[in-house]
Amino acid sequence: MTNEIRDIFNRIAPVYDQLNDWLSLGQHRIWKEMTVKWSAAKPGDTCLDLCCGSGDLTFRLARYVGMTGKVYGVDFSCNLLETAQQRCQIYYPQPAIDWIEADVLNLPFENNQFDAITMGYGLRNVKDIPRSLQEIHRVLKPGGKAAILDFHRPDNRIFRAFQQWYLDNLVVPLATNLGVKEEYAYISPSLDRFPTGRQQVEIAHQAGFANATHYPISNGMMGVLVIGNG
Numbered sequence: 043m044t045n046e047i048r049d050i051f052n053r054i055a056p057v058y059d060q061l062n063d064w065l066s067l068g069q070h071r072i073w074k075e076m077t078v079k080w081s082a083a084k085p086g087d088t089c090l091d092l093c094c095g096s097g098d099l100t101f102r103l104a105r106y107v108g109m110t111g112k113v114y115g116v117d118f119s120c121n122l123l124e125t126a127q128q129r130c131q132i133y134y135p136q137p138a139i140d141w142i143e144a145d146v147l148n149l150p151f152e153n154n155q156f157d158a159i160t161m162g163y164g165l166r167n168v169k170d171i172p173r174s175l176q177e178i179h180r181v182l183k184p185g186g187k188a189a190i191l192d193f194h195r196p197d198n199r200i201f202r203a204f205q206q207w208y209l210d211n212l213v214v215p216l217a218t219n220l221g222v223k224e225e226y227a228y229i230s231p232s233l234d235r236f237p238t239g240r241q242q243v244e245i246a247h248q249a250g251f252a253n254a255t256h257y258p259i260s261n262g263m264m265g266v267l268v269i270g271n272g
Contacts, residue, residue: 071098073191073264077160078102080189080257080268086110087157090181092146093117093164097126097139099191103160104139112138114156118145146174151181159188165267166192166236175249179271187270190242195233196262205263206230242267 078099083089083106091100094115103113117123123141130139144150146161147170159178168174178188196202209230237245239256246254246269253270 073259073266074099074102074162076259077162077189077191077266078106080187080266081158081160082187083107083111083158083160088112088155089114090151090156090159091115092159092161092178093167094126094141095119095122095162095164097129099160099162100126100139101130103158107138109138112140114140114142114151116142116144116146116149118143146177149177149181153180154183155181157183157186159186161188161190161192163192165190165242166232171237171242172245172249175246175251175269178269179250182271184271187268190267190269192236192265192267193229193233194236194239194258194262194265197238198262201261201263205233239265239267 081089081103083103085106085108087107088111089103089107091097091103091113094100094117097115100113100115104111107113115123115126117126120143123143127141130141142150146164146168159182161178165171165174182188196205213229239258242265243254243256246267250271251269252272253268255268257266257268259265
């Protein structure tokens with residue numbers, strides 16, 4: 043991750059959840075629940091949520107693994123991690139969650155440590171996507187799964203045009219009202235750079251994953267990459 047992207051996420055931390063609601067038309071909670079289910083996390087598992095932001099996926103993982111499991115939430119934004127910890131005290135006073143400030147390109151974990159891994163809206167902002175998938179492959183146990191949720195550019199021309207209209211006419215004005223217009227200007231170019239679902243599957247195979255499937259949702263404006271070590 044570059045320092046520039048880290049600074050952006052530190053600045054948007056106070057309005058991150060509100061903007062996620064607008065970006066996803068309020069649907070991000072459903073997509074996050076689907077992502078955790080696709081990760082196959084179960085009671086007693088040790089799980090990792092990468093680019094955890096304010097903790098939505100992390101808290102869901104904690105519910106799935108229960109008191110006998112363990113969850114780590116990792117992000118490179120200290121402000122978002124602070125927000126996640128504050129929310130944790132309100133909603134989950136006694137979960138098995140460790141919050142760690144770290145870079146997804148150089149994870150501070152041993153090989154084969156996690157049963158399940160999730161990532162929400164992080165892969166699109168990673169400087170080196172192949173390297174990040176290699177790191178996920180390294181720390182995931184044999185037989186484990188990772189599920190990666192993110193925005194995409196739809197293949198369909200009509201949905202693609204709608205997505206751009208929505209970003210330009212609803213999300214950017216909202217970000218402007220919240221004082222973070224410049225910070226949210228990066229979304230459109232990040233979507234243009236982001237590999238398609240088919241390309242993500244290919245990159246995952248090159249990173250060493252035996253199984254890789256990309257599930258497009260919300261008319262291709264969203265997708266979940268599910269990858270596994272056999």
